[in-house]
Amino acid sequence: MTKTIGFIGLGNMGQAILKGMLTNGFTTANQVIVSRRNPEALVQIEEKFGVETTTDNRVVAKQADLLILAVKPNIYVSIMQEIRDYVKDDVIIVHIAAGISIATIETAFARPIKVARAMPNTPAMVGQAMTGLCFNDALNADDKKMVADLFASLGKVEIIDETLIDAVIGVSGSSPAILYMVIEAVADGAVKAGMPRQQAYQFAAQAMLGSAKMVLETGEHPGQLKDAVCSPGGTTIEMVTKAEEKGLRASILASVDAAITKSIQLTQK
Ligand SMILES: NC(=O)C1=CN([C@@H]2O[C@H](COP(=O)(O)OP(=O)(O)OC[C@H]3O[C@@H](n4cnc5c(N)ncnc54)[C@H](O)[C@@H]3O)[C@@H](O)[C@H]2O)C=CC1
Numbered sequence: 001m002t003k004t005i006g007f008i009g010l011g012n013m014g015q016a017i018l019k020g021m022l023t024n025g026f027t028t029a030n031q032v033i034v035s036r037r038n039p040e041a042l043v044q045i046e047e048k049f050g051v052e053t054t055t056d057n058r059v060v061a062k063q064a065d066l067l068i069l070a071v072k073p074n075i076y077v078s079i080m081q082e083i084r085d086y087v088k089d090d091v092i093i094v095h096i097a098a099g100i101s102i103a104t105i106e107t108a109f110a111r112p113i114k115v116a117r118a119m120p121n122t123p124a125m126v127g128q129a130m131t132g133l134c135f136n137d138a139l140n141a142d143d144k145k146m147v148a149d150l151f152a153s154l155g156k157v158e159i160i161d162e163t164l165i166d167a168v169i170g171v172s173g174s175s176p177a178i179l180y181m182v183i184e185a186v187a188d189g190a191v192k193a194g195m196p197r198q199q200a201y202q203f204a205a206q207a208m209l210g211s212a213k214m215v216l217e218t219g220e221h222p223g224q225l226k227d228a229v230c231s232p233g234g235t236t237i238e239m240v241t242k243a244e245e246k247g248l249r250a251s252i253l254a255s256v257d258a259a260i261t262k263s264i265q266l267t268q269k
């Protein structure tokens with residue numbers, strides 16, 4: 001990859017993408033340029049990642065072949081107005097914001113522009129992202145491959161229709177937050193029984209990782225895998241009964257639905 005990759009904004013998600021792509025060799029630090037408003041944060045980013053930085057978004061816009069917009073959704077439109085006269089003709093805009101459609105990006109640039117819309121998640125930081133990815137018609141096959149390779153370097157990627165992006169936000173973009181809450185709560189249960197907290201996180205997190213691998217690698221239905229843990233008259237069926245009494249599945253489903261609904265509302269604004 002000899003293209004210049006620009007980031008405008010480099011907070012939680014931008015850093016997860018940058019760390020993932022450098023760790024997995026998709027690109028090298030000398031091919032990356034980052035802008036943020038805060039000069040002190042930029043010094044830390046230079047030290048941590050060895051990339052070039054600037055406080056001027058237009059400098060990044062001028063240099064980037066692949067321009068990743070990693071700012072909060074509410075400033076996307078003003079950022080695009082700021083940079084649209086500076087980007088290269090052939091630039092690929094990679095957009096990761098919740099609630100911003102490809103059509104909004106196209107309108108903001110007011111000329112034909114290549115747009116890839118991705119919904120990754122922060123496990124990109126450890127090479128375990130799940131990303132939903134879609135494109136507008138301006139990208140050719142090589143462009144699409146390059147963007148797909150970028151996200152593949154962070155974990156798993158699936159090409160989707162943009163109509164599914166809200167569902168992706170619920171199922172993998174936002175869901176790590178509640179999965180961490182589950183790990184925290186499971187660990188709390190062990191702490192209550194006397195296990196040291198750090199040890200409890202190890203046990204709970206490894207149990208979640210192992211369970212996820214079982215779903216991905218055995219191809220068995222999650223319900224079947226759950227049943228296999230429940231010995232008749234045993235401890236797990238007591239756990240499952242309590243979880244059902246407390247509405248665990250209904251509460252998680254409603255939480256995922258809330259993220260999806262919010263994403264749809266943001267898009268309609
Ligand atoms: N955090 C997550 O798990 C995920 C976030 N996203 C999307 O990623 C985007 C960024 O989210 P986070 O990283 O969580 O937010 P964040 O608040 O951690 O990062 C935003 C970054 O933008 C910078 N920034 C703010 N104003 C700027 C300006 N005028 N010019 C240049 N940089 C500016 C901030 O300094 C910061 O580095 C959002 O659009 C969000 O929807 C997508 C998937 C997952």
Ligand SMILES: O=C(O)[C@@H]1CCC=N1
Pocket residue numbers: 097098169173174
């Ligand atoms: O909370 C958010 O809006 C972003 C999008 C998906 C995960 N974080």
